[in-house]
Amino acid sequence: MMPIARQLAASYTVVVYDRRGRGESGDTPPYAPAREVEDVLSLIEVLGGTASLFGISSGAALALEAAKRHAGVRRLAVFEAPFVVDDTRPPIREEWERIEQALADGRPDDALRTFLGSVGMPRPLLWLMRRLPLWKRLRTLAPTLPYDGALVQRFQLGAPLRAEEWAGVAVPTLVLDGGRSHAWMRHAMRALADVLPSARYHTLPGQTHNISAAAIAPVLAEFFASDAVPRPADG
Structure with a gap:
């Protein structure tokens, strides 16, 4: 994440934080996903009440949950939340x-x-x-x-995503995957873009789950700079 943040910092104020129990952040058991969401919402308030969010993998799932719960989220970008929505691979249980x-x-x-x-x-x-x-x-x-x-297990059971689950994510959203990523993950991201109220799906050619900062940072910078509603999903 830090290489991506460094590139975005040329144009934006970028905050990268250690999630609960990681790095320099403390932990206060018992754990609950809602507490991680509260951490994100607290950061948004510290930053003045508005922010755009970006998350990778399970961090993408966390960013989605935060976007449901805070009116100050302006735009949202997610890369390869590890959901399993069909039989391309067995459920992760x-x-x-x-x-x-x-x-x-x-x-x-x-x-x-x-x-x-x-x-x-x-x-x-x-x-x-x-x-x-x-x-x-x-x-x-x-x-x-x-x-x-x-954060993610309930979306890894091979079932289609339900639109009502994501109705609260009303902000413009960019759903990203890598062109060389596993089919199950790419299917999930296309499905996510289809159920989000205002989303665009975009594939980064030649990329995998181990995303290159050089490939994704310019795409994020352009998306966060725009006030336009995302275009319809593309490949």
């Missing part, structure tokens, strides 16, 4: 159970492997990541993985 069991057993590495595999990370890349310094930082996030599950 047992993976969350394995993640929670691994954490209960004190096996954060296993929890991370299961989580990253559930969003389609190829095994060779996963093998490489475990040998990079990045893995140590990811391990510190492992205890909060169930928070992501609480």
